[in-house]
Amino acid sequence: DTGVSQDPRHKITKRGQNVTFRCDPISEHNRLYWYRQTLGQGPEFLTYFQNEAQLEKSRLLSDRFSAERPKGSFSTLEIQRTEQGDSAMYLCASSLIDGNQPQHFGDGTRLSIL
Amino acid sequence: ILNVEQSPQSLHVQEGDSTNFTCSFPSSNFYALHWYRWETAKSPEALFVMTLNGDEKKKGRISATLNTKEGYSYLYIKGSQPEDSATYLCAFLSNFGNEKLTFGTGTRLTIIP
Numbered sequence: 001d002t003g004v005s006q007d008p009r010h011k012i013t014k015r016g017q018n019v020t021f022r023c024d025p026i027s028e029h030n031r032l033y034w035y036r037q038t039l040g041q042g043p044e045f046l047t048y049f050q051n052e053a054q055l056e057k058s059r060l061l062s063d064r065f066s067a068e069r070p071k072g073s074f075s076t077l078e079i080q081r082t083e084q085g086d087s088a089m090y091l092c093a094s095s096l097i098d099g100n101q102p103q104h105f106g107d108g109t110r111l112s113i114l
Numbered sequence: 115i116l117n118v119e120q121s122p123q124s125l126h127v128q129e130g131d132s133t134n135f136t137c138s139f140p141s142s143n144f145y146a147l148h149w150y151r152w153e154t155a156k157s158p159e160a161l162f163v164m165t166l167n168g169d170e171k172k173k174g175r176i177s178a179t180l181n182t183k184e185g186y187s188y189l190y191i192k193g194s195q196p197e198d199s200a201t202y203l204c205a206f207l208s209n210f211g212n213e214k215l216t217f218g219t220g221t222r223l224t225i226i227p
Binding site (some may be wrong): 003004031033035040041042043044045048055056058091093100101102103104105106107108 | 118146148150155156157158159160163165203205212213214215216217218219220
């Protein structure tokens, strides 16, 4: 069990640039989640996938944000035309299909917009 | 909008002392309550998933209780150790079927050696 891995760990970019993050879940997990966490707040749900299907998207996920999980394995989160308010920790988690199971988190990608 | 609150926001505890903190959540549409520990520069680690009213779970020196009728859960740490220093997050899962965890803002625990 190699755990959930996220890449990169840190990303610094200028406002207006596009960024893409990657998440590799635990291999046998069907569900994959993206969260955003800002200072002093708990993680906020962005979206989740069951296999390759994106089943739920938060209102927080503006049209600049897009997430994919093309083969039901790894996932990418892209932010287009980044704004300073996008600066946050982006967390990925995965779990089995069972509401009684915990989610397993990666170390996150910290995004800083200059 | 689901409201999940944790108190206190932060806590300093002497090594060896016991402590507890609270998570309050909606008392309706309950499905599960998760607890996670998040140490600095690491990933959040699952502690407990609680589903039944009156449930009590234990993992080493850490235990948690659940009251779904009044909408609260307590996390207890017995004999605090420096490695317990972390932010403790609770998260509410409703029975709406959307698998969306709503997190509280966390309790930041610092153990003083």
